[in-house]
Structure formats: structure tokens, C-alpha cells
Amino acid sequence: PLVSDKHARIIIIGGGGTMGSSTALHLARRGYTNIQVLDVWESPSNDSAGNDINKIAGADSIGLFGGVSDEAWEAWVTDPIFRPYAHNVGKLDLTVGSNDRAAHLNKKYEKLRGLGRTDVDWMDSADAIKRKAPHLEQADITGWQGLWCANGGWVAARQALSAVAVECRRLGVKCASGESGTFRTLVLDSSGRCTGVEVADGTIWEGDLIVLAAGAWSPVLVDLEGQCESKAWIYAHIQLTPEESQAWKGIPTMYNDLYGFFMEPQPGTGLLKLCNEFPGYTHMALARPFPLQKDIRMSVPRSHTRHPTDTIPDESREDIKQLIDKCLPHLRGRPLINQGMCWCTDTEDANWLLCEHPKLPGLVLATGDSGHTFKMLPVVGSEVADLIEDKLSDTKRHLWRWRPGAGDPNGTGEGGPRPKDLSDVEGWRSETP
Numbered sequence: 001p002l003v004s005d006k007h008a009r010i011i012i013i014g015g016g017g018t019m020g021s022s023t024a025l026h027l028a029r030r031g032y033t034n035i036q037v038l039d040v041w042e043s044p045s046n047d048s049a050g051n052d053i054n055k056i057a058g059a060d061s062i063g064l065f066g067g068v069s070d071e072a073w074e075a076w077v078t079d080p081i082f083r084p085y086a087h088n089v090g091k092l093d094l095t096v097g098s099n100d101r102a103a104h105l106n107k108k109y110e111k112l113r114g115l116g117r118t119d120v121d122w123m124d125s126a127d128a129i130k131r132k133a134p135h136l137e138q139a140d141i142t143g144w145q146g147l148w149c150a151n152g153g154w155v156a157a158r159q160a161l162s163a164v165a166v167e168c169r170r171l172g173v174k175c176a177s178g179e180s181g182t183f184r185t186l187v188l189d190s191s192g193r194c195t196g197v198e199v200a201d202g203t204i205w206e207g208d209l210i211v212l213a214a215g216a217w218s219p220v221l222v223d224l225e226g227q228c229e230s231k232a233w234i235y236a237h238i239q240l241t242p243e244e245s246q247a248w249k250g251i252p253t254m255y256n257d258l259y260g261f262f263m264e265p266q267p268g269t270g271l272l273k274l275c276n277e278f279p280g281y282t283h284m285a286l287a288r289p290f291p292l293q294k295d296i297r298m299s300v301p302r303s304h305t306r307h308p309t310d311t312i313p314d315e316s317r318e319d320i321k322q323l324i325d326k327c328l329p330h331l332r333g334r335p336l337i338n339q340g341m342c343w344c345t346d347t348e349d350a351n352w353l354l355c356e357h358p359k360l361p362g363l364v365l366a367t368g369d370s371g372h373t374f375k376m377l378p379v380v381g382s383e384v385a386d387l388i389e390d391k392l393s394d395t396k397r398h399l400w401r402w403r404p405g406a407g408d409p410n411g412t413g414e415g416g417p418r419p420k421d422l423s424d425v426e427g428w429r430s431e432t433p
């Protein structure tokens with residue numbers, strides 16, 4: 001084990017975000033008594049990629065993350081902390097034409113069927129899709145096909161993060177935010193072991209074990225030797241009328257790898273979130289991750305909270321309009337509101353980086369979310385706790401090991417073109433004239 005007992009002082013950097021708050025929850029549930037969360041913002045952190053009205057989740061991502069994904073949806077619908085935020089409306093994972101992705105989805109369908117799963121179906125035509133999703137009646141989706149999964153849909157992300165934070169506090173987790181929660185540097189003893197975190201106001205938080213779960217900021221704070229590359233993804237919303245919102249209550253979640261995704265409008269507000277699908281944008285700048293002695297050029301997230309007038313690149317707006325044109329033509333021309341960029345960090349193989357830093361003993365890395373980790377909120381922290389307690393299987397240990405040298409040359413974390421840099425696209429930096 002990485003700590004001697006349950007009274008060890010464990011500090012979680014980024015504990016107001018997805019992986020960090022899940023880690024705090026699971027450690028507290030296992031009886032750890034001395035957990036200190038540090039974050040720039042109080043949970044749910046304004047900078048967390050999970051601070052969003054909704055995220056896709058479901059029981060169809062078999063085998064992902066060493067099989068952990070199989071347990072995630074189960075936890076969403078059974079764990080009392082998460083259950084209120086899971087919307088089991090069904091989920092469509094679609095593609096256009098007979099490409100590699102269609103083959104991949106079909107293989108997944110066959111595999112799930114082979115496991116005796118009756119909640120999945122293969123959608124081989126636009127008509128089949130429209131039978132599951134009548135709200136796509138007017139959609140121009142000829143040639144689309146893909147996987148239907150009845151167990152899944154979406155989760156109310158921000159509310160779930162808040163619920164985790166409340167439960168953590170109830171279980172005795174302590175939290176510091178603002179200047180006293182903002183990581184500045186690590187403190188090492190004479191043997192090179194991490195013994196604490198110095199934060200922006202100069203406070204040193206001493207710990208027996210430090211967990212770095214700072215999402216897209218992780219590689220900027222601590223040198224991860226190019227294993228994680230942070231990128232922005234895009235969202236915008238349409239305000240539906242109460243009547244429209246009511247009519248779309250319970251619609252299944254729709255994802256298409258070319259056009260993007262959307263799900264049920266947010267109950268209460270009628271906000272319909274729309275995301276395009278693309279390899280993400282980098283934001284190259286100079287930074288000096290600990291313990292480097294000079295600046296390096298890397299992709300550095302640009303916090304939407306600190307740059308609230310940032311909008312989205314023109315080309316992303318066009319992509320989102322294309323999604324509307326294709327799938328929701330009756331909403332064409334509606335204003336796109338609450339546009340923004342949110343930041344994740346990709347590994348080359350889209351698996352987490354979840355291990356002790358080999359050069360900084362006492363520092364556990366819980367990052368490399370690769371853009372698909374919100375659905376894992378109920379379970380990811382249990383894996384971090386297993387790592388700390390030396391209970392991870394060899395398979396998982398291998399999957400999430402320290403693996404420098406490759407970085408993320410393919411951009412998306414799962415192959416595909418190199419991402420563009422924000423400096424090469426127009427329209428997003430509305431605060432500059």
C-alpha cells in the first residue's frame with residue numbers, strides 16, 4: 001500500500017473535479033479519516049470538464065478501462081448518491097455508412113448479444129433509428145446505422161458532482177479552494193519524496209500521499225513527459241420553449257461520430273446542449289510543470305471562467321449548425337446560447353494515467369481522462385483507492401501505467417488527425433477586438 005493506515009494525510013489536487021471528487025468519496029467510504037481536497041474552485045469546480053448540465057453515460061461501453069466501464073452504469077442506477085442523476089432514456093451510438101466505425105459498433109453489438117444482453121439492438125436504417133427516436137422524424141439521416149442500448153442515456157453532471165461534494169463533506173473530507181486550494185508547487189523532502197503541496201497563498205499542506213487529479217491542468221502542473229495532451233471541446237445550447245421541452249422529455253441520447261451529439265433538454269430550464277465531434281483544439285503556450293527548470297511549449301487549457309467572453313471558433317459553430325440541419329431541421333436558425341470550450345487531457349491510447357509518479361514517490365497520478373471519464377464518476381475513485389491500497393489487478397496496473405515516449409501523436413487519443421491549435425482558427429476570442 002502507498003499509505004500505512006487509514007489516518008494517513010491524503011491530499012487531492014483537483015478534488016473539486018470528476019476524478020478527484022470520486023477519489024475523495026471512495027477513500028472516505030473506505031474509512032480514510034484525513035482527506036484534504038484542494039481546488040481552485042469549490043466543488044463543483046467552475047473549471048471542471050464535468051461542470052455541465054449533462055453527459056452521456058450507459059451500459060454499452062464494454063471492456064473500456066479494464067472493464068471498469070461495465071460497472072459504471074450499474075453504479076449510476078443503484079448507488080444512492082448517483083441514482084437521482086441517472087436518466088435511463090436509452091442511447092443511440094450511430095455512424096454514417098459502412099465504415100470502420102460501423103464495423104466496430106456492429107462487433108460490439110454482437111459481443112453484447114453474445115453475453116445474453118437483450119437491451120441492445122442493431123439499427124440498420126434511418127427508419128429503424130426513427131422508431132427508437134421519434135424526435136428525429138424530420139432528420140436527414142439516410143444511410144445512418146449503429147447501436148441502440150436501452151440501458152443508458154445521460155447523467156445530470158453538475159448535480160452529481162455537487163452531490164458527491166456534499167457526501168464527501170458529510171464523511172469528513174476537508175476542502176480548501178481559492179488561493180488556499182490552488183496548486184503552486186510540490187514540496188519534497190531530502191530523499192525526493194513528495195511531502196506536501198504549496199498553494200497560491202503560500203500555505204504548505206503537508207501530506208503522506210498526494211493525488212494529482214487536475215484534469216486538463218495536470219500536465220501543466222507536473223511534468224508528465226508528454227503523456228497527456230490537453231485539448232478543448234465545444235458546446236452550445238438552444239433555449240427550447242416549455243412546450244418543446246415537454247414534448248422532448250425522455251428522448252434517447254443521440255451520438256454520431258461525424259456530426260456530434262445531444263440529449264434530452266435539461267428538465268426545468270429547457271436548455272438543449274449540442275456538441276460537435278472533432279479531434280479537439282490545442283492551445284499551445286509556454287508553461288513550466290514541476291520540477292522543470294525552464295519553460296516548455298505545450299497545450300495549456302484556457303479557463304472559460306477566467307475568460308468568460310470567449311466564444312467558440314467559427315468553424316465549430318458551423319459544425320453545430322450542421323448537426324442541427326441534419327438532425328433537428330425545425331430548430332434551424334435558433335440562437336446558439338451559452339457557447340463555450342471545456343478542457344480534457346488525452347493519452348495516446350485513451351486509457352487513464354493512474355499510477356504513482358516513478359520519479360516523484362508519494363505522488364499518485366489520477367488523470368488522462370481522454371474525454372470520456374464523466375460516465376465513470378461513480379467508480380473511478382474506487383480504482384484510485386485500489387491503487388493506493390495495492391489492490392489493482394495486473395491488467396489494470398499495466399493499462400494505466402506510466403508510459404512516456406509516445407505522447408498523443410494522433411490527436412484524438414484514439415487515432416485520427418492531429419488537432420488544430422486555437423491560434424489557427426477564427427472567431428473564439430471575442431474579448432480581443
Ligand code: FAD
Pocket residue numbers: 013014015016017018019020038039040041045046047048049050051054055056057181182183184213214215216217221232233234235275341342343344366367368369370371372373374375376
Ligand atoms: P476535471 O473534472 O476537469 O477536474 C479537474 C480539476 O482540477 C478541476 O476541478 C480544476 O478546478 C482543478 N484544477 C485545475 N488547476 C488546478 C490547480 N492549479 N490547483 C488545484 N486544482 C486545480 N465524458 C463522458 O463520459 N460523457 C460525455 O458525454 C462527455 N461529454 C463531454 C463533452 C464536452 C464538451 C467535454 C469538454 C467533455 C466531455 N466528457 C464527457 C469528458 C469528461 O467531462 C471528462 O473526461 C472528465 O470530466 C474529466 O475529469 P477530470 O477529473 O480528469 O478533470
